[in-house]
Amino acid sequence: MKYNYIAIEGCIGAGKTTLAEMMAADLNAELVLERFEDNPFLAKFYKDPEHYAFPLEMTFLTDRYQQLKNLLSKRDLFTDLVIADYFIDKCAIFSKNNLQQDEYNLFLKIYDIITDFLPKHDLLIYLYNTPDNLLKNIAKRGREYEREIQASYLESIQENYLTFFKQRAHSPILIVESNTLDFVKQKDDYKKIKNLLQNNYETGVHGIIL
DSSP: OOOSEEEEEESTTSOHHHHHHHHHHHHTOEEEOOOGGGOTTHHHHHHOHHHHHHHHHHHHHHHHHHHHHHHHTTSOTTTSOEEESOOTTHHHHHHHHHSOHHHHHHHHHHHHHHHTTSOOOSEEEEEEOOHHHHHHHHHHHTOGGGTTOOHHHHHHHHHHHHHHHHHOOOSEEEEEEOTTOOTTTOHHHHHHHHHGGGSOOOSEEEEEEO
16 A cells, blocks of 8 residues: 555535544545534534534634644654545635635635645545435434535535635545446445545545546
């Protein structure tokens, strides 16, 4: 394995946590999972996004920073494999979508300061899916506070991801079109994604259709 720190990303409902858990168990890697359920503003945000967007994003930023700083700074990223179901830059992506411009400007200043000291992933796998499929996956997991999520919101978030990748591709980014994949039930689908790790990708965005 040429990579030591792999982040798996995707829009809400893309299956990034499931894939991260499967790969970590398969590859005997340290697993880092986002603690989104601990955010006291998440359910409030979906009911009143304008009022709760800023405290939501600030809470996510500080918690992600603390988690990555504590877990990753203790490991040797040159010898140990770490797999996470998020990357810290998602803070910038979601805040751009959710915050007013003045709030976003302030948020970015804080974000740039505290993320500068964190270890950087050397491979990002992004699971791309359609808003309709994402909504189906969201409905299956049955979280009450996610019932109000609209397809337009998911589409906007996903567009922000892709724009961010084009502008700031400092490490290899694999965009996996996963509309027809079922890596939980179909072993071959999981192997297809796992086999991508054997390729020698260079810095930039690499679109993969499986």
